Amino acid sequence: MGRYVVRRLLQMVPVFVGSTLLIFLMVNVMGDPVAGLCGERACDPATAAQLKREFGLDKPVWQQYLTYMGHLFTGDFGTAFNGQKVTELMGTAFPVTIRLTVVAILFEIVIGITLGVVTGLKRGRPVDTTVLLLTLVVISVPTFVTGLLLQLLLGVKWAWTRPSVSPDAPFGELIVPGLVLASVSLAYVTRLTRTSIAENKRADYVRTAVAKGLPRRRVITRHLLRNSLIPVVTFIGTDIGALMGGAIVTERIFNIHGVGYQLYQGILRQNTQTVVGFVTVLVLVFLVANLLVDLLYAVLDPRIRYA
Amino acid sequence: MPEQQPYEAGRAVAGTGMGGAMDLAASEATTLERAPGGPEGPGPGGFGPQGVGPAGRPRSLWSDAWRDLRRNPVFLLSALVILFLVFISLRPSAIASGNPLACDLAKAQDGSAPGHPFGYDGQGCDVFTRTVYGARTSVTVGVLATLGVSVFGSVLGGLAGYFGGLWDAVLSRITDVFFAIPVVLGGLVLLSVVTSNTVWPVIGFMVLLGWPQISRIARGSVITARQNDYVQAARALGASDARILLRHIAPNAVAPVIVVSTIALGTYIALEATLSYLGVGLKPPSVSWGIDISAASPYIRNAPHALLWPSGALAVTVLAFIMLGDAVRDALDPKLR
Numbered sequence: 001m002g003r004y005v006v007r008r009l010l011q012m013v014p015v016f017v018g019s020t021l022l023i024f025l026m027v028n029v030m031g032d033p034v035a036g037l038c039g040e041r042a043c044d045p046a047t048a049a050q051l052k053r054e055f056g057l058d059k060p061v062w063q064q065y066l067t068y069m070g071h072l073f074t075g076d077f078g079t080a081f082n083g084q085k086v087t088e089l090m091g092t093a094f095p096v097t098i099r100l101t102v103v104a105i106l107f108e109i110v111i112g113i114t115l116g117v118v119t120g121l122k123r124g125r126p127v128d129t130t131v132l133l134l135t136l137v138v139i140s141v142p143t144f145v146t147g148l149l150l151q152l153l154l155g156v157k158w159a160w161t162r163p164s165v166s167p168d169a170p171f172g173e174l175i176v177p178g179l180v181l182a183s184v185s186l187a188y189v190t191r192l193t194r195t196s197i198a199e200n201k202r203a204d205y206v207r208t209a210v211a212k213g214l215p216r217r218r219v220i221t222r223h224l225l226r227n228s229l230i231p232v233v234t235f236i237g238t239d240i241g242a243l244m245g246g247a248i249v250t251e252r253i254f255n256i257h258g259v260g261y262q263l264y265q266g267i268l269r270q271n272t273q274t275v276v277g278f279v280t281v282l283v284l285v286f287l288v289a290n291l292l293v294d295l296l297y298a299v300l301d302p303r304i305r306y307a
Numbered sequence: 308m309p310e311q312q313p314y315e316a317g318r319a320v321a322g323t324g325m326g327g328a329m330d331l332a333a334s335e336a337t338t339l340e341r342a343p344g345g346p347e348g349p350g351p352g353g354f355g356p357q358g359v360g361p362a363g364r365p366r367s368l369w370s371d372a373w374r375d376l377r378r379n380p381v382f383l384l385s386a387l388v389i390l391f392l393v394f395i396s397l398r399p400s401a402i403a404s405g406n407p408l409a410c411d412l413a414k415a416q417d418g419s420a421p422g423h424p425f426g427y428d429g430q431g432c433d434v435f436t437r438t439v440y441g442a443r444t445s446v447t448v449g450v451l452a453t454l455g456v457s458v459f460g461s462v463l464g465g466l467a468g469y470f471g472g473l474w475d476a477v478l479s480r481i482t483d484v485f486f487a488i489p490v491v492l493g494g495l496v497l498l499s500v501v502t503s504n505t506v507w508p509v510i511g512f513m514v515l516l517g518w519p520q521i522s523r524i525a526r527g528s529v530i531t532a533r534q535n536d537y538v539q540a541a542r543a544l545g546a547s548d549a550r551i552l553l554r555h556i557a558p559n560a561v562a563p564v565i566v567v568s569t570i571a572l573g574t575y576i577a578l579e580a581t582l583s584y585l586g587v588g589l590k591p592p593s594v595s596w597g598i599d600i601s602a603a604s605p606y607i608r609n610a611p612h613a614l615l616w617p618s619g620a621l622a623v624t625v626l627a628f629i630m631l632g633d634a635v636r637d638a639l640d641p642k643l644r
Contacts, residue, residue: 248492
């Protein structure tokens, strides 16, 4: 187990370097980094050159990347062009997005798995067909449309919730945005659970459990569900990174000041430090989540052993 | 096509071995009754080991799939919607006579009027005309991005799966790198510099970030196909790598790629709209559902129709492609039934 974790951590290194380098290059292509410093006017050439020297932007890209990574490992994510530390921005933005992601994942687990179990057990019945069709519809409607519609209906027309979220973003206000963020993954979780349950329903161990006279509830939760959840756990785990990165749209619709908001502002204002820093953290979250999922396998399925 | 048999037989066995044995048997029974005389050759007797398969006359995976699809209402419905979409993208003037860029500010946010069933948007443009013209963007982006991703991804992934070795290891790491980058985020960063107002940067971006998905699938399915006896036989007969790849492996490994590509087509259309909504995809004066939805969202209280019609069109389009992909997958992969 220990050796497996070490090997996986070592494998993460090239992926981490590759994806951060890719983002670094993308952001460098993004345009003149000092242009954002001079406000609405174009920069005076002498000022621009001076600023570039000051920030080390006249050096080749690989050198900039190495310097940046060096600083990163000492916990220095750099300074945004308005003088604010990027770590400070992260300190305010990440808690909000983490709360939003937690709400979304809870929706996925509670609603997604429940619907999946129900449809998987009643395969081919009207419930199954209806839910299956509904999941297709949810997958097809892009998140920004779902978000705008829910905002219009719940927030404006029926006034059940506030149409936008206050800067503190407490859990209560994040329920509707969390549902919107979760919607597409929710549909996938339902479908995955359904397929998995339907496949395992006729497995020998389930028949044995029924034959032993175990109550139906126990057969489903302890025998069937535990074995069927493995692909679902994989999906939800990889989804954590995707949800946090994909929150841009949801955060924009509901005016949530989280990671997506900061990234969007950073990109609009060509604030390279903010963008690279946030993306680096997101990539790390994604990689660590994937590792945790693989380790969870062994817990769910004792047949899997990591040497 | 004798080389197709082991694959099919393997699939049939896998299908009966899975939980869906009853379903499969039942569906086989119904297909037997109505089985039309499809294209078949005099082959060796039935391959159904447990008497589940049809007696005699092996059919190819493709003719089987096509027979299933023709009788699948979901497939027929989505194919009809897609045909209609393709038609209006080629000839939008056939059903919308107006000009999508001709707007009259005096009519801004007005409801429907005779000849203008969907009403007017915030700039006084006819929502119906713009919705019809928006189909062209979506279909173009979806189809071209899917083509690019499939070709690029299956060539790279297929070669890696076939030859293995160093290139395979490197490619797997590269796909890992791309998987770690959130798509919408990559789109925002890359496309925010683009000033060109055509569909090409958007398509290029989708191909750039989309190919690893297909390449991973193509790699896996080529590795499966490579281990089959007929590939060994072909190699023993002295066939070249190119011949083995094109004649023996490609036809047997392409099904998963087709399935994933069809479903991906729908998601690319949704992605284009999302990027346009965020202001980095297509920009006005291009006509795109994403742009229209984005423009209508500030007036959502006063003129919800300007938001609802393009949203509905977008949802129906994506739904049609995803349902088509779903139906194709069911037809090509009997195991999932």
